[in-house]
Amino acid sequence: MSLDTRRSEGLFPGLIDSGASALPSLIRHFVGLILVGTLIGLACLPLNWIDRLQQLLYNQLPTHFESWTPLGLLIVLLPIPVMPALLLLQRGPWREGAGSGIPSTMNGLEDPSKLPRAMAAAGTVERGLLWSIATVAMFPLGREGPVVQFGAAVARALHRRLGGWLPSLTERQMVAIGGGAGLAGGFNTPLLGAVFMLEELTADYAIVTIWPALVISVAAAGFSHFGGQPIFGLGVINVMTPEADQLMMALPIGIVGGLVGGLFNRGLVWSTGRLMGVVRRQPVRIGLALGFGLTGFGLLSFGTSTADGEALVRQLINEGMPSFDPQGGDLIAGVTSLWITVTRVVAPMIALAPGVPGGLIDPSLTFGAMLGYTVCAVLGMSQHLGIALGMAAGLSGATQLPLVSIVFAWRLTGDQQLFAGVVMAAVISAYVGRLIARKPVYHALGELQRAPRR
Numbered sequence: 001m002s003l004d005t006r007r008s009e010g011l012f013p014g015l016i017d018s019g020a021s022a023l024p025s026l027i028r029h030f031v032g033l034i035l036v037g038t039l040i041g042l043a044c045l046p047l048n049w050i051d052r053l054q055q056l057l058y059n060q061l062p063t064h065f066e067s068w069t070p071l072g073l074l075i076v077l078l079p080i081p082v083m084p085a086l087l088l089l090q091r092g093p094w095r096e097g098a099g100s101g102i103p104s105t106m107n108g109l110e111d112p113s114k115l116p117r118a119m120a121a122a123g124t125v126e127r128g129l130l131w132s133i134a135t136v137a138m139f140p141l142g143r144e145g146p147v148v149q150f151g152a153a154v155a156r157a158l159h160r161r162l163g164g165w166l167p168s169l170t171e172r173q174m175v176a177i178g179g180g181a182g183l184a185g186g187f188n189t190p191l192l193g194a195v196f197m198l199e200e201l202t203a204d205y206a207i208v209t210i211w212p213a214l215v216i217s218v219a220a221a222g223f224s225h226f227g228g229q230p231i232f233g234l235g236v237i238n239v240m241t242p243e244a245d246q247l248m249m250a251l252p253i254g255i256v257g258g259l260v261g262g263l264f265n266r267g268l269v270w271s272t273g274r275l276m277g278v279v280r281r282q283p284v285r286i287g288l289a290l291g292f293g294l295t296g297f298g299l300l301s302f303g304t305s306t307a308d309g310e311a312l313v314r315q316l317i318n319e320g321m322p323s324f325d326p327q328g329g330d331l332i333a334g335v336t337s338l339w340i341t342v343t344r345v346v347a348p349m350i351a352l353a354p355g356v357p358g359g360l361i362d363p364s365l366t367f368g369a370m371l372g373y374t375v376c377a378v379l380g381m382s383q384h385l386g387i388a389l390g391m392a393a394g395l396s397g398a399t400q401l402p403l404v405s406i407v408f409a410w411r412l413t414g415d416q417q418l419f420a421g422v423v424m425a426a427v428i429s430a431y432v433g434r435l436i437a438r439k440p441v442y443h444a445l446g447e448l449q450r451a452p453r454r
Helices: 003-011 022-058 070-077 079-091 102-110 112-118 121-136 144-161 171-187 190-201 207-224 243-281 283-300 310-318 329-352 361-379 383-399 402-413 416-436 441-450
Strands: none
Touching: 022 121, 022 144, 022 171, 022 207, 022 310, 070 079, 070 283, 079 121, 079 243, 079 283, 102 112, 102 144, 102 171, 102 190, 102 441, 112 171, 121 144, 144 171, 171 190, 171 207, 171 402, 190 207, 190 402, 243 283, 243 329, 243 361, 243 383, 243 416, 243 441, 283 329, 310 361, 310 383, 329 361, 361 383, 361 402, 383 402, 383 416, 383 441, 402 416
16 A cells, blocks of 8 residues: 555545545535535634724824824823723633643643633633733734634644544644634634644654645634734735845844843743732732732833734834934934834733733734844845844744744745845844743743642
8 A cells, every 4th residue: 555545544544435425525624624614714713803992092093193192192091990990801701721722731631621611602702801901902912813813723623523523533633723813813823733732742743734724724814814814914024135135133032032032932831830829819909910010011111012013013014113203313213123022022921920821923913023133234135134034033932832933934924035134034033032031931820730739
C-alpha cells in the first residue's frame, strides 16, 4: 500500500474502495467540515461586531481631534467603574468566564478530563460577555482568547453530535482544530488557523489534522468576514526594499522586539500570579486601582494606550506617528514615540493580569509596530519597513510563535514583498524572547491556572 493511500485511509477511513460508494461518504465528510467552520465563524461574528464598535469609539479620542472632547473624556474614564464590576462578576456569577480562554483550552488538550468544564457552554458565553464589556470600555486587549475558546467549544460540541459526518478525528484533535479556526474567524486569516493549531495547540503535524483544519478555517473566516477583519485589515504596506536592507534592519528590530516582547511575557505572567489571590479577596479595591491606572495612561497618551491597538497601527501606516505637538520638532516626536510604546506595553498588562478575558496578540503587534517605526526613524530607513518587521518581531518575542507572527504580519498588512525581513525579524525575536522568558506565555499562564488556589 502506498504512503498516499495510507494517509487517505487515516483521514477518510473506508473511502479507499474501488466502487462509487466512497463518493457519498467523502461528500458527507466535506459537508461536515464546512458546517463546523460555518458555525465557528457565526459564533465569532458577534465578537467581531464588538471589535468594530471599539474602533468607532477610538475615533472619538484626541488622535483624531486637536484636543479632548466630552465624549472622548467619557470614553477614557470608563475603565474606572468597569474594571471593579468585571472583577466582581469574575469572582461571583461569571467565575467560569475569567481568563484568556487559550490557557484553559491548552490545559484541556493536555488533560482531556478537563475538557468538559473548559468547553462548557455557560463558561464560554460568560467569557464572551466579559470580553465584550471590557472591549466597549476600551481596555487595551486583543480578542484571540475568546475566539479560540468559542471555536474549540463549537468544534467539540459538533464532534459529539455529528461524529458520523466528520473524518476520523479524535475529540482532542477537533478541539485543537476548532481553536485554530476560531482565530481564523476572528481575524479573517484562514491559514492562521492551521498554523496556530500546529505551532501552539498541538504538536501533531499529521495530514489527518492539517487538511480538516484548513477546510474548517477557510469556512470560519469566510462566514465571520461580514463583521470581522477585511483583507489586509490594517492597510497595505507598499514598499520595495531590497532584501539586503530588509535583513540589515531585521537584526536590530528583531533584537529590540525580542527584548520588549520577552519582558512583556515575564511581566504579564508575574503580575497575573501576584494578582490571582488578591483579586479574589479585594475585587473592588484592586479593580479601582487598575481602572485608574488604565485611565491615567489613556489621558497621558491622548488615548493611544486604549483599545486593542489596531486603529493605532492603521494610523501609523496611513498617516504616520500621531503628533500632539506639531511644532515640537524631532526631539519631541521621538519622546512621544517612546512614551506611546511604553504605554502600549504596560497598559495591556494592567488589563490582562487580573484575569479579564482577552488576548495579547493585538497588543504585541502594536508595540512591535511602534518599536519598528521608531528604530527605522532613528536610522533613517523607511518607517513602513519598520512597521512590517516590528509587528512580526513584537508578536514573536511575546509569544515565541514565529510562524504565527509571520502569517499575521503578512495578512494584516499585505507585505509579502518583505518576506526575507519579516521572517528574519520573527526568528531573531523569538530567540531573544526565549532568553528572557524561558516558557512561552500561554504555557506559563496555563501553569498558573493549574496551580492550587491560595
